[in-house]
Structure formats: structure tokens, C-alpha cells
Amino acid sequence: MTELHTVEPAYVPAGKLGFLFDYIITMKCNFSCTYCVIGRGGHDNKIPHPSRETCAKMLTQGFEYVSVVNKYKKERFKDCILNLLGGEVLYHPDIENIITDSTRIYEKYQNDFNLKRRCTTNASAMPNKWKRLVKHIEEFTLSYHPESRDKFKEIFKINAHYLNEIGKKFDTISLMYSKAPYWEDALEFLEYGKKHNFNIRPRKVDGDIYSPEQIKILKEIGITIQHNQQQGRACCGGRSMCTNRDLKTKHTFINRESEGFEGWHCSVPWFFLNANATSKEFNTNQDCRVRFDETRGPLATIDTMDEYVEQVKEKFKNESMPLYKCVQKVCWCGTCAPKSKNLDTLKDIMKIYTTTH
Numbered sequence: 001m002t003e004l005h006t007v008e009p010a011y012v013p014a015g016k017l018g019f020l021f022d023y024i025i026t027m028k029c030n031f032s033c034t035y036c037v038i039g040r041g042g043h044d045n046k047i048p049h050p051s052r053e054t055c056a057k058m059l060t061q062g063f064e065y066v067s068v069v070n071k072y073k074k075e076r077f078k079d080c081i082l083n084l085l086g087g088e089v090l091y092h093p094d095i096e097n098i099i100t101d102s103t104r105i106y107e108k109y110q111n112d113f114n115l116k117r118r119c120t121t122n123a124s125a126m127p128n129k130w131k132r133l134v135k136h137i138e139e140f141t142l143s144y145h146p147e148s149r150d151k152f153k154e155i156f157k158i159n160a161h162y163l164n165e166i167g168k169k170f171d172t173i174s175l176m177y178s179k180a181p182y183w184e185d186a187l188e189f190l191e192y193g194k195k196h197n198f199n200i201r202p203r204k205v206d207g208d209i210y211s212p213e214q215i216k217i218l219k220e221i222g223i224t225i226q227h228n229q230q231q232g233r234a235c236c237g238g239r240s241m242c243t244n245r246d247l248k249t250k251h252t253f254i255n256r257e258s259e260g261f262e263g264w265h266c267s268v269p270w271f272f273l274n275a276n277a278t279s280k281e282f283n284t285n286q287d288c289r290v291r292f293d294e295t296r297g298p299l300a301t302i303d304t305m306d307e308y309v310e311q312v313k314e315k316f317k318n319e320s321m322p323l324y325k326c327v328q329k330v331c332w333c334g335t336c337a338p339k340s341k342n343l344d345t346l347k348d349i350m351k352i353y354t355t356t357h
């Protein structure tokens with residue numbers, strides 16, 4: 001990344017950048033994939049499901065924050081993707097009510113931003129429940145886990161076909177787990193998905209070690225493994241990045257192991273919010289712990305978020321361009337939020353998105 005930094009001290013996404021609100025609804029999961037970490041970024045069956053009331057309150061607080069920020073954005077950037085995440089989000093026993101609540105809660109904000117709910121799921125919900133749930137979710141990412149039971153693989157297919165039938169937008173990921181017989185199964189499922197017109201792509205398993213033959217196959221199907229198998233990854237949203245303000249020269253691969261953006265000015269609070277209903281905490285995003293006051297930590301809890309939103313409201317009202325100054329060594333998520341070593345350069349870039357100056 002050092003090389004990229006020296007090209008031009010600014011970092012801008014090449015595509016349209018709306019607001020990304022990641023919301024963890026539960027940490028529990030009905031699968032136990034070998035490659036899944038226990039805890040953040042994976043699942044944890046020891047953490048109880050949060051109540052419907054907690055989920056609704058944090059969603060309202062999150063929407064309040066999004067509406068404050070969006071007030072200062074140009075019309076075409078007033079989009080918010082609400083990523084419903086787990087664990088396995090649809091495994092929450094009250095998920096039908098939680099999802100229905102989101103429709104009701106959004107009504108108050110529909111003039112402030114356009115909402116798209118997106119659910120990342122293992123698609124193991126029973127088909128009847130699935131049919132009811134999908135009415136309240138605009139887009140899906142279905143993750144096919146080759147270690148899951150045959151019964152769930154069948155349900156996965158039924159649910160995916162249903163989305164196709166009703167014309168609901170979804171993409172499908174086949175997890176390329178290297179161990180036999182799962183590797184073969186993941187490859188077979190890739191073929192199945194292509195045959196049935198799923199928008200399907202393979203994904204390597206983080207930390208997995210692939211044989212030279214598997215690396216060759218991965219390359220053929222579009223995944224390049226770096227020489228030491230310690231790789232960065234494309235931006236989670238698949239966004240390409242531009243480092244020299246010439247949008248024709250862009251990158252899709254970001255090396256997450258190298259130095260971050262410590263000391264840079266960063267627009268991440270304009271584009272990201274992370275809520276976790278199990279810990280009852282709000283953070284900037286899943287990895288960024290930077291705050292306006294140049295310290296690190298959660299932004300607020302369920303008990304202090306109302307007050308935090310009021311503070312942010314005042315900040316946006318009184319300051320022309322509230323931005324973070326990065327105090328984090330590595331930037332794992334939020335790389336796509338425009339940033340620059342130079343404050344004026346970033347303020348200039350932000351004119352693309354905002355109505356402030």
C-alpha cells in the first residue's frame with residue numbers, strides 16, 4: 001500500500017458510495033463450519049439472542065444517525081444499505097417480527113434516505129418462513145457452505161430458486177473450502193448455480209491453505225492467491241478504488257496487511273455505521289474504532305446513542321465538514337471511504353458527495 005500512497009495522498013472509491021449500516025442481529029448460528037471463527041466475524045452460540053425490543057431500539061437509533069448525515073448529502077448519494085448480519089441472522093427466533101419492525105421503523109425516514117435491506121444468510125430457513133421473510137428484504141447474499149447437512153443444501157436450492165422465481169435480487173457465494181469432499185462439492189455447486197442462472201461466484205476461505213492444483217483451479221475461476229497465501233481482499237462491497245483521482249486507473253485488491261492510514265483525514269463517519277444488538281454497542285464499522293475526538297473505541301451504547309446522535313447533529317450543523325483524523329494502525333474496513341493526508345484535498349473530494357463546503 002505504501003506504493004499506492006505515494007502516487008497521490010488521496011483515496012477515493014471509483015463507484016457510487018452510499019451509506020453502509022451493518023447491523024448484527026444475533027451471534028448464534030445453526031451451522032458449525034470448521035472455518036468459522038468463534039466471535040466477531042463468525043458466530044458464537046454462547047451469546048444469547050437479543051430481544052425484539054433491543055433490535056428495534058438500536059435500529060431506530062441507527063436510522064437517526066443515518067438521517068443526520070444524509071441531510072448534508074447530495075440527492076443521488078442518499079442511499080442506505082442496511083446489512084442484516086449474524087451469526088446466522090435468520091436463526092433469531094423472533095426474526096420475522098424484527099424484520100417486519102424494520103419496515104415500520106423506516107416509514108418515518110423514507111424522505112431522508114432510500115433504504116435497501118440486504119441479508120447475508122446461509123439460506124437454511126424453512127421455505128414457508130423464507131417466503132414470508134423475503135417480502136421485507138430487498139437483496140440477499142446467499143452463502144453456500146459445503147460442510148452443511150444435505151437437508152440444508154436442498155433447502156438452500158429451494159430458497160434460491162424461489163428468489164429467482166419472484167425476481168428478487170440476490171447473489172450467491174460458494175465457499176471454496178479446500179478439504180475433501182467439500183472442495184469438490186463447492187465446485188459442483190458453482191456449476192449448479194451457473195446452470196440455473198444464479199449470480200454466483202466462488203469465495204476463498206480466509207486462512208485456508210490451498211494445494212498448487214487448487215490454486216490453479218481458483219485462478220481459472222477468477223480467484224488469485226498471492227504467493228504466500230497471506231492476501232488482502234477486494235473491498236467487501238466489491239468496490240474498486242482510485243488512488244490518483246483518475247477514475248480510469250483503479251484497483252480492486254487492497255493489501256490489508258500493510259500500513260494503514262494513521263494520521264490521514266478520513267470521511268468514514270459519512271458512510272458507515274455498525275450496530276451490534278448482542279453487545280448493544282455502536283461502532284464506526286466492524287473494524288474501524290476511530291472517533292471524532294481522535295481516540296479509539298465504540299461510538300456509543302444503546303443507552304448513550306441518543307445523546308451521541310444529538311452531538312453529531314450539532315457537529316454537522318456547526319462545522320462545514322466533520323471528518324475523522326485516523327488514529328488506527330491498520331484499516332481493514334472503511335478503506336473505500338474517501339481519505340487524504342491533506343485536509344483540503346479531502347474536503348475538495350467530499351464536494352462530490354456533500355452539499356456542505
Ligand code: SF4
Binds near residue numbers: 030037043145
Ligand atoms: S454459516 Fe456462517 S456464521 Fe454459521 S458457522 Fe458457517 S460461516 Fe459461521
Ligand code: SF4
Binds near residue numbers: 288
Ligand atoms: S481505520 Fe477508520 S479512520 Fe482510519 S482510515 Fe480506516 S476507516 Fe478511516
